[in-house]
Amino acid sequence: MVNVLNPFDTRPAFNDEELISITNFLMMKIDVKTTIKTEPELTKVTNLKCKKCGEESNYTAQHGRYGYFINCGECNTNTTMKMVCVSCNSKNTKVAKKRETYTLNCLDCSEQLTLI
Numbered sequence: 001m002v003n004v005l006n007p008f009d010t011r012p013a014f015n016d017e018e019l020i021s022i023t024n025f026l027m028m029k030i031d032v033k034t035t036i037k038t039e040p041e042l043t044k045v046t047n048l049k050c051k052k053c054g055e056e057s058n059y060t061a062q063h064g065r066y067g068y069f070i071n072c073g074e075c076n077t078n079t080t081m082k083m084v085c086v087s088c089n090s091k092n093t094k095v096a097k098k099r100e101t102y103t104l105n106c107l108d109c110s111e112q113l114t115l116i
């Protein structure tokens with residue numbers, strides 16, 4: 001009747017072979033985790049903001065003669081959603097709307113950014 005009530009004093013008796021296979025198993029798990037972590041994200045998010053006052057959330061998305069833009073709720077300034085590509089700095093970009101999500105597509109490097 002020794003150590004029955006003490007769960008911390010259980011000493012598993014692994015032999016060397018078992019210990020190696022457990023170590024290998026753990027290493028394998030770490031490898032899988034690292035691989036998932038380094039996978040590139042599909043879409044990047046830009047921080048769209050008012051060109052005049054820098055407001056980043058109080059605005060409404062609208063569509064006008066010059067395409068999609070945001071109307072600032074703070075200073076009533078219109079800022080176009082069309083901007084240069086963050087990956088290749090190309091101005092050859094196009095704004096697309098899919099339901100409530102606006103995306104900026106680069107025609108040069110096919111980078112896709114979520115605007116709102």
Ligand SMILES: [Zn+2]
Nearest residue numbers: 050053072075
């Ligand atoms: Zn503003």
Ligand SMILES: [Zn+2]
Nearest residue numbers: 085088106109
């Ligand atoms: Zn690009």
